[in-house]
Amino acid sequence: MMWDNRNAGIGESDASGLRRALLNRRAFLGGTAAGFGALGLAGCSGTDALLLAEARQNYGPMPDEKFAIPAVDISKVDPKYYRRVVQYESKEAPGTIIIDPGKFYVYRIEGDGTATRYGANVGRDGFLWHGDAYVGRKSEWATWTPPKEMIKRQPEAAKYARGMPGGLDNPLGARTLHLYQNGAYTLYTIYASSEPDTIGSGITSGCVGLLSQDMIHLYSRTPVKTKVVVLPA
Structure with a gap:
C-alpha cells in the first residue's frame, strides 16, 4: 500500500x-x-x-478475533491520543471521517457538535496527501500486497509481491478502510496498527493507522461510501 x-x-x-x-x-x-x-x-x-x-x-485484549489481539501497552501511548468523544464543530454529516495529520487525530463526526476522536500515526514528510475521498471497500484481516513503488524503495518487501496473508504481523492489521476517489482505489488506507509507540508520529507512506481496538471500533460504525476528508498537514 x-x-x-x-x-x-x-x-x-x-x-x-x-x-x-x-x-x-x-x-x-x-x-x-x-x-x-x-x-x-x-x-x-x-x-x-x-x-x-x-x-x-x-x-x-480481544481474544475472540480470528487472530487474538493482545491488550495495548497504554504506557506507550500519550493519554491525549486515547479514544474520546470531544467537542468538534463541523459542517460535515454525521458519520463522516476527518483525518487531521498535523495533529495526529482521526475524527468520526457524531453530530450535535461532537466527534469520536482517535489518536493516529500518519504519513511522514514527502508522503502527505490531502483532499476528499470515500470508503470504497472494507476488509478484515486483509492480504497485504506492497505496490511496485514500495518494492523499489524497499527491496526487502519483494518477498510479499504475491501478497502477505492476514495476521498480527500483517501491516494492514485486523481491519482496513480502503479509500477511493471517482471510482478508483487511491492505494491509501486507514488501517489497524499493533504498535502503540507509533501513535502520534509520521512514519508511513501516506496511510493512517489507528490502534487495533480503535480501528475495530471505527470500522464497525463505518459503511462503504462514507465520506473521508483529509486535511492539509
Whole structure:
C-alpha cells in the first residue's frame, strides 16, 4: 500500500482502594494509599484515574478475533491520543471521517457538535496527501500486497509481491478502510496498527493507522461510501 504500512477494567478492590486514597489526604499526598501502586496513579487527580481506567477498558485484549489481539501497552501511548468523544464543530454529516495529520487525530463526526476522536500515526514528510475521498471497500484481516513503488524503495518487501496473508504481523492489521476517489482505489488506507509507540508520529507512506481496538471500533460504525476528508498537514 502507498500509506505503509486491554477488556480489563479496574477491579472492585482497586476502585475501593482508590476511593479510600482520595479520602485520606495524608495517604494521598504521600502516594502510599492502597490501590495506588496497582494503578500507577500516585499523585494523579480523579480525572486522570478515570481516564486511565477507561483506556484500560477500551484497549483490553480481544481474544475472540480470528487472530487474538493482545491488550495495548497504554504506557506507550500519550493519554491525549486515547479514544474520546470531544467537542468538534463541523459542517460535515454525521458519520463522516476527518483525518487531521498535523495533529495526529482521526475524527468520526457524531453530530450535535461532537466527534469520536482517535489518536493516529500518519504519513511522514514527502508522503502527505490531502483532499476528499470515500470508503470504497472494507476488509478484515486483509492480504497485504506492497505496490511496485514500495518494492523499489524497499527491496526487502519483494518477498510479499504475491501478497502477505492476514495476521498480527500483517501491516494492514485486523481491519482496513480502503479509500477511493471517482471510482478508483487511491492505494491509501486507514488501517489497524499493533504498535502503540507509533501513535502520534509520521512514519508511513501516506496511510493512517489507528490502534487495533480503535480501528475495530471505527470500522464497525463505518459503511462503504462514507465520506473521508483529509486535511492539509
